[in-house]
Amino acid sequence: xxxxxxxxxxxxxxxxxxxxxxxxxxxxxxxxxxxxxxxxxxxxxxxxxxxxxxxxxxxxxxxxxxxxxxxxxxxxxxxxxxxxxxxxxxxxxxxxxxxxxxxxxxxxx
Numbered sequence: 001x002x003x004x005x006x007x008x009x010x011x012x013x014x015x016x017x018x019x020x021x022x023x024x025x026x027x028x029x030x031x032x033x034x035x036x037x038x039x040x041x042x043x044x045x046x047x048x049x050x051x052x053x054x055x056x057x058x059x060x061x062x063x064x065x066x067x068x069x070x071x072x073x074x075x076x077x078x079x080x081x082x083x084x085x086x087x088x089x090x091x092x093x094x095x096x097x098x099x100x101x102x103x104x105x106x107x108x109x
Contacts, residue, residue: 025050029058056089 028051031037033044 024048025054029054052089
């Protein structure tokens, strides 16, 4: 069931200016650098840069919604996991989550 959205995303991507690049990114955002992803089982050399970036953006939005702070240990676990995010992507995500944390509203005045 979770994989069904691949069918609907390309139609949404058609509304974006560079539709071909958007369609490829959407198609590849569940691929993994180690080749264990889907739908085509592509490995690192065959995945365009935008697929993993879109996956990382999706992960960031999810973690940000849950107010998760990505610790160095968690970043290492993700780097070693099936997600196989590139180290540079994880560093960017970690920095973004640290910069965005804690989720507080500034005091008035």
